[in-house]
Amino acid sequence: xxxxxxxxxxxxxxxxxxxxxxxxxxxxxxxxxxxxxxxxxxxxxxxxxxxxxxxxxxxxxxxxxxxxxxxxxxxxxxxxxxxxxxxxxxxxxxxxxxxxxxxxxxxxxxxxxxxxxxxxxxxxxxxxxxxxxxxxxxxxxxxxxxxxxxxxxxxxxxxxxxxxxxxxxxxxxxxxxxx
Amino acid sequence: xxxxxxxxxxxxxxxxxxxxxxxxxxxxxxxxxxxxxxxxxxxxxxxxxxxxxxxxxxxxxxxxxxxxxxxxxxxxxxxxxxxxxxxxxxxxxxxxxxxxxxxxxxxxxxxxxxxxxxxxxxxxxxxxxxxxxxxxxxxxxxxxxxxxxxxxxxxxxxxxxxxxxxxxxxxxxxxxxxxxxxxxxxxxxxxxxxxxxxxxxxxxxxxxxxxxxxxxxxxxxxxxxxxxxxxxxxxxxxxxxxxxxxxxxxxxxxxxxxxxxxxxxxxxxxxxxxxxxxxxxxxxxxxxxxxxxxxxxxxxxxxxxxxxxxxxxxxxxxxxxxxxxxxxxxxxxxxxxxxxxxxxxxxxxxxxxxxxxxxxxxxxxxxxxxxxxxxxxxxxxxxxxxxxxxxxxxxxxxxxxxxxxxxxxxxxxxxxxxxxxxxxxxxxxxxxxxxxxxxxxxxxxxxxxxxxxxxxxxxxxxxxxxxxxxxxxxxxxxxxxxxxxxxxxxxxxxxxxxxxxxxxxxxxxxxxxxxxxxxxxxxxxxxxxxxxxxxxxxxxxxxxxxxxxxxxxxxxxxxxxxxxxxxxxxxxxxxxxxxxxxxxxxxxxxxxxxxxxxxxxxxxxxxxxxxxxxxx
Numbered sequence: 001x002x003x004x005x006x007x008x009x010x011x012x013x014x015x016x017x018x019x020x021x022x023x024x025x026x027x028x029x030x031x032x033x034x035x036x037x038x039x040x041x042x043x044x045x046x047x048x049x050x051x052x053x054x055x056x057x058x059x060x061x062x063x064x065x066x067x068x069x070x071x072x073x074x075x076x077x078x079x080x081x082x083x084x085x086x087x088x089x090x091x092x093x094x095x096x097x098x099x100x101x102x103x104x105x106x107x108x109x110x111x112x113x114x115x116x117x118x119x120x121x122x123x124x125x126x127x128x129x130x131x132x133x134x135x136x137x138x139x140x141x142x143x144x145x146x147x148x149x150x151x152x153x154x155x156x157x158x159x160x161x162x163x164x165x166x167x168x169x170x171x172x173x174x175x176x177x178x179x
Numbered sequence: 180x181x182x183x184x185x186x187x188x189x190x191x192x193x194x195x196x197x198x199x200x201x202x203x204x205x206x207x208x209x210x211x212x213x214x215x216x217x218x219x220x221x222x223x224x225x226x227x228x229x230x231x232x233x234x235x236x237x238x239x240x241x242x243x244x245x246x247x248x249x250x251x252x253x254x255x256x257x258x259x260x261x262x263x264x265x266x267x268x269x270x271x272x273x274x275x276x277x278x279x280x281x282x283x284x285x286x287x288x289x290x291x292x293x294x295x296x297x298x299x300x301x302x303x304x305x306x307x308x309x310x311x312x313x314x315x316x317x318x319x320x321x322x323x324x325x326x327x328x329x330x331x332x333x334x335x336x337x338x339x340x341x342x343x344x345x346x347x348x349x350x351x352x353x354x355x356x357x358x359x360x361x362x363x364x365x366x367x368x369x370x371x372x373x374x375x376x377x378x379x380x381x382x383x384x385x386x387x388x389x390x391x392x393x394x395x396x397x398x399x400x401x402x403x404x405x406x407x408x409x410x411x412x413x414x415x416x417x418x419x420x421x422x423x424x425x426x427x428x429x430x431x432x433x434x435x436x437x438x439x440x441x442x443x444x445x446x447x448x449x450x451x452x453x454x455x456x457x458x459x460x461x462x463x464x465x466x467x468x469x470x471x472x473x474x475x476x477x478x479x480x481x482x483x484x485x486x487x488x489x490x491x492x493x494x495x496x497x498x499x500x501x502x503x504x505x506x507x508x509x510x511x512x513x514x515x516x517x518x519x520x521x522x523x524x525x526x527x528x529x530x531x532x533x534x535x536x537x538x539x540x541x542x543x544x545x546x547x548x549x550x551x552x553x554x555x556x557x558x559x560x561x562x563x564x565x566x567x568x569x570x571x572x573x574x575x576x577x578x579x580x581x582x583x584x585x586x587x588x589x590x591x592x593x594x595x596x597x598x599x600x601x602x603x604x605x606x607x608x609x610x611x612x613x614x615x616x617x618x619x620x621x622x623x624x625x626x627x628x629x630x631x632x633x634x635x636x637x638x639x640x641x642x643x644x645x646x647x648x649x650x651x652x653x654x655x656x657x658x659x660x661x662x663x664x665x666x667x668x669x670x671x672x673x674x675x676x677x678x679x680x681x682x683x684x685x686x687x688x689x690x691x692x693x694x695x696x697x698x699x700x701x702x703x704x705x706x707x708x709x710x711x712x713x714x715x716x717x718x719x720x721x722x723x724x725x726x727x728x729x730x731x732x733x734x735x736x737x738x739x740x741x742x743x744x745x746x747x748x749x750x751x752x753x754x755x756x757x758x759x760x761x762x763x764x765x766x767x768x769x770x771x772x773x774x775x776x777x778x779x780x781x782x783x784x785x786x787x788x789x790x791x792x793x794x795x
Contacts, residue, residue, distance in 0.1 A: 014787075030787070032400070032403050032565070033786045033787070034783055034786050034787070035403075035565060036403075036563070036565050036786065037783055037785070037786040038779055038782065038783060039565060040594060040655045041360065041555060041566065041655060042563075044359050044556070044557075045555070045556070045557045046720055046775075047716075047717050047720065047768055048768070049768045049769075049771070050775045053772070053775055053779060054779065055594045055652065056596065056652075057779050057780075057783070058594050059595050059596040059652065062594065062595050063595065063596070063597075065592070066592065066595075119494070126498065171619065171620075171621060173495065174620065175620070
């Protein structure tokens with residue numbers, strides 16, 4: 001998605017193996033180490049040009065870290081690297097459990113506005129949606145690691161739906177609680 | 180011969196300490212701090228005061244007073260005594276008329292542009308007023324440190340948007356200060372605490388100042404301050420507490436409209452009452468013949484709705500950081516308004532732990548900023564801290580039907596670059612309008628409009644065939660730049676976006692010219708001196724870089740080429756005009772770009788290699 005030239009992928013940039021199961025500690029440590037060497041603050045006394053390059057490099061490392069630290073974005077990125085389309089817009093689900101889960105969450109979301117205690121209702125919603133995200137992340141990992149890309153893609157499409165619901169809730173939260 | 184080359188391992192000018200300061204440009208008070216006599220400290224004025232009231236008075240005969248002296252004029256001449264202008268930075272008339280804190284001023288509606296204040300010195304931008312405050316602080320620093328400043332780290336509320344940040348940077352430029360970095364206030368406070376406590380783990384910084392509120396959640400680890408999320412309200416602070424007391428007072432005694440002078444008197448009395456209640460259980464509030472007693476209980480009821488607002492923001496910040504209360508190891512209190520006992524009590528209750536109030540909440544931000552200034556000026560080596568901040572509000576563009584499409588989400592670590600592709604919707608379309616907004620809402624009208632610009636020169640094609648890639652780059656100061664490029668033909672349409680509420684470069688140039696004239700300074704001489712200093716800095720940096728990595732990273736021809744261009748610049752620095760020097764700085768800069776990039780890539784490789792060796 002960025003302008004920056006990718007000679008290396010995000011995993012290689014951070015010196016990590018290209019796999020779903022990453023050691024979060026190692027990811028963070030690598031990220032910080034790299035930022036220490038290229039963050040624009042390290043080039044505060046340097047020329048305009050050097051500072052501009054530092055901003056670009058530092059942005060590139062931030063993007064890599066941002067992509068890999070979120071499990072959903074990491075899933076999408078791995079699918080893309082292995083040549084699979086990640087556009088879930090015309091996926092149709094046959095999994096009835098997932099459909100039920102979707103319907104329940106949608107109802108919960110729709111009832112937020114009329115809730116007597118919207119803050120508590122939001123808390124409950126986030127708990128439920130985050131639970132569902134964790135469940136389908138695990139399912140994605142099983143599919144991906146077994147080389148069952150059809151299953152992995154299916155789980156990823158579900159994650160996309162759930163993340164969309166989550167951001168919908170965030171937007172409503174802003175409006176309901178007047179941030 | 181070429182410029183003098185230092186011995187390897189030595190900096191070109193050893194032991195040359197560079198003078199840099201941290202400035203907290205506050206709504207109510209401002210401060211400057213620096214490293215002096217072996218420690219970080221705030222710098223005091225001749226009268227021994229560290230706090231400079233953020234008040235500017237425009238008197239007769241172009242007399243300008245700043246601070247206490249200006250404050251003293253407030254009662255007699257409120258229209259020309261400007262306080263709390265931080266609330267107006269980067270704001271249009273329509274954004275601020277609702278705020279009662281500013282009701283004593285005569286605001287000038289400038290439409291989409293930044294609001295101005297009508298004074299006897301003319302209609303002034305809040306940027307100009309802020310520059311007056313910065314000038315006084317810079318002068319104080321130069322006097323007490325005994326030399327020219329290389330630059331300043333200036334703090335801003337974490338929740339400041341692009342327009343407010345740009346306005347702050349413009350004010351510094353107008354005051355003749357080089358901005359080493361715009362630093363978020365809670366991050367600066369965390370730095371000050373981190374120095375003392377050597378914290379590790381997650382902390383929350385609750386920063387309630389005179390007019391702004393920030394909450395930041397940070398992860399601290401071995402000198403890295405990583406902001407996980409930030410939230411707040413750039414128009415919530417102690418001023419609002421005063422307003423709440425004033426509203427209560429007026430209602431209780433049945434007062435109607437007040438004159439500007441009376442209004443100012445009442446607000447001053449309310450502020451005193453609020454401060455009194457930090458120790459006393461009950462205080463008197465008086466205006467003319469009206470006298471009322473205010474108990475702490477009533478005061479708490481008045482401010483609770485405001486504190487509720489702050490606590491809701493804390494909740495969201497924790498959620499954005501994906502943490503719960505239990506993960507927070509410490510809550511740090513910053514800003515004068517956290518002296519209010521009710522604020523401490525409610526924040527302590529909500530986080531379930533006693534908040535830290537060890538460092539003076541008025542000075543902690545300036546001290547943290549000074550620490551960072553010291554590092555950015557290059558005075559400190561080794562134990563460097565690294566501050567990783569985030570963008571507080573999402574950035575997006577307007578799409579069909581007045582909706583926003585987010586390009587960079589809030590709480591994304593900066594610097595960050597993101598690109599989005601757009602296409603034409605009509606055959607032969609050669610221009611396209613792009614509207615950049617900041618905010619979380621779905622409708623464009625509910626977000627802040629940052630810039631509107633038109634992309635021209637798109638080659639005529641059938642509808643939907645052009646691929647226009649718009650890149651958003653946010654730097655470490657949180658400032659945005661946008662550029663665009665038509666991908667199928669490679670037509671560049673570079674656009675540098677200045678926020679709609681900001682000042683144009685011409686505005687700034689005009690203001691600078693008049694301020695040089697006022698200071699009796701020669702603009703040409705100043706420009707020449709600036710270019711000479713810049714050329715010298717570039718030459719020194721490049722010589723050091725060539726000594727270290729020239730042979731490893733450049734071919735013999737590349738080295739020769741660069742050296743000969745540096746030689747010319749060195750000549751120009753001595754004999755050339757400002758324009759000549761600028762041109763050759765550009766030439767040398769361009770010639771050294773590849774070298775600079777290779778050096779950075781080499782340092783990335785080295786960082787990775789070092790880590791992998793550690794792990795074995």
